[in-house]
Amino acid sequence: MKTLYTTSVTAKGGRNGHLKSDNGILDLEVRTPKTLGGANDDYANPEMLFAAGYAACFDSALNLVISKSKTQTGETSVVAKVSLGSIENGAFGLAVELDVNIPGVSLEEAKSLTEKAHQVCPYSNATRNNIDVKLEVTNN
Template sequence: MAYKTLFTGKTHTVGGSNGAARSADGFIDFTLPEAHPAAENLFGVAWSACFMGAIGVAAQQRKIKLPETPSVDAQIDLNHAGGANFFLAAKLDVSIPGIDRAVAQELVEAAHEICPYSKATRGNVEVEVNLI
């Protein structure tokens, strides 16, 4: 399959008492708390941003002008089922103000099919996507 790379994100992360995360372009640059870096929060931010972009693509494909910017509230749960059995679950609450609810629902469903994060987690992570 031939493809064109649209963007490459490069980061460097260091743990421990001097923990930090930085993207190669400098856009991301922060310290990580030693106790718990909350990777689930970082994953939620990345997935939300990607999902909003996918909503834009879905709207553009359907020639729908979004009157307002969508928003996504992500909840990423780190779960433990004993031993070394750790797993994630996710909930995405999506708001697309200013358009008919049925159209918004169609865009949410399409975005979930388009978004690379949604694709990457499909079959691996229990995901609940809600239009709010």
């Protein structure tokens, strides 16, 4: 891989701690969500941050694919739903559902563009064959 960009975030305290990026832009407390034993849902958590990164990155990959194909669409959106679950041997795993909306094209074209973006997106490439990623596509 030819590196194009590198960033760094320091975590202290794990799921009930603090995150800070090397440039200070990201500087926030994280807490365990209520459904996993936390006190409430008033803070960010690792799965939320992963969902935010995946959604933004996938939408960028999608718009790159759309631009290169010279297809006219409406404004795209991607909702990333990240689930944390238990897997064998007491370990934990992730699953992702990406709800992709590409208005202004047929559903068939929207699905094709989404599949192409799934091949381009670095998050998709990093997770491929490692976690389940389900693509749901709409065109309204």
